[in-house]
Amino acid sequence: MAEKALLVVYSYHHRNTEAIAKAIAPVLGAAIVKPQEADPNELAGSELLGFGSGIYSARHHASLLDLADRLPHVSGRNAFLFSTCGAPAFAVTREFIFKNHSALREKLVSKGYKIVDEFGCVGWNTNSFLRFFGGLNRGRPNAEDLKHAETFARELQANKH
Ligand SMILES: Cc1cc2nc3c(=O)[nH]c(=O)nc-3n(C[C@H](O)[C@H](O)[C@H](O)COP(=O)(O)O)c2cc1C
Numbered sequence: 001m002a003e004k005a006l007l008v009v010y011s012y013h014h015r016n017t018e019a020i021a022k023a024i025a026p027v028l029g030a031a032i033v034k035p036q037e038a039d040p041n042e043l044a045g046s047e048l049l050g051f052g053s054g055i056y057s058a059r060h061h062a063s064l065l066d067l068a069d070r071l072p073h074v075s076g077r078n079a080f081l082f083s084t085c086g087a088p089a090f091a092v093t094r095e096f097i098f099k100n101h102s103a104l105r106e107k108l109v110s111k112g113y114k115i116v117d118e119f120g121c122v123g124w125n126t127n128s129f130l131r132f133f134g135g136l137n138r139g140r141p142n143a144e145d146l147k148h149a150e151t152f153a154r155e156l157q158a159n160k161h
Pocket of ligand 1: 010011012013014015016017018053054055056057058059084085086087122123124125126127
């Protein structure tokens with residue numbers, strides 16, 4: 001049976017995006033699955049799909065991009081995007097977040113999905129040399145970030161696109 005709302009999440013670096021997914025999921029009554037476990041045909045049956053991961057080389061994780069390629073064409077289906085990224089907090093504007101989402105957004109739109117909203121925030125990043133200095137954005141996402149994610153989900157729910 002396809003879920004009404006489902007989150008497809010890949011989060012491995014520090015499980016930053018998993019924390020965001022866990023704030024969003026209960027508001028939407030959504031289950032969380034990994035892209036590797038998701039059946040593309042079953043996903044297409046969900047009324048609202050959320051796709052989230054950390055940002056790697058300025059895009060969502062490859063496993064989400066690959067999954068988007070394997071999705072069947074749909075009509076009248078809604079999706080939303082979310083992510084955490086490791087850039088310095090001052091640089092993480094809405095434009096920056098949207099730019100990082102472009103690759104996945106374009107794939108989903110080409111499959112017929114309407115992208116109803118997008119969320120992003122910073123996450124702890126110890127990639128490469130950053131680990132020698134304790135990383136960037138240590139402690140993020142924090143309680144405030146999780147509150148913002150919850151509010152984002154409430155607005156999604158209220159707008160019922
Ligand atoms: C290999 C690698 C590449 C990354 N590339 C970027 C990047 O291009 N831009 C960015 O803002 N953060 C980048 N990051 C930081 C992650 O996006 C950030 O730490 C994110 O919160 C990790 O999410 P996760 O814990 O859910 O996997 C990168 C991290 C790793 C490990």
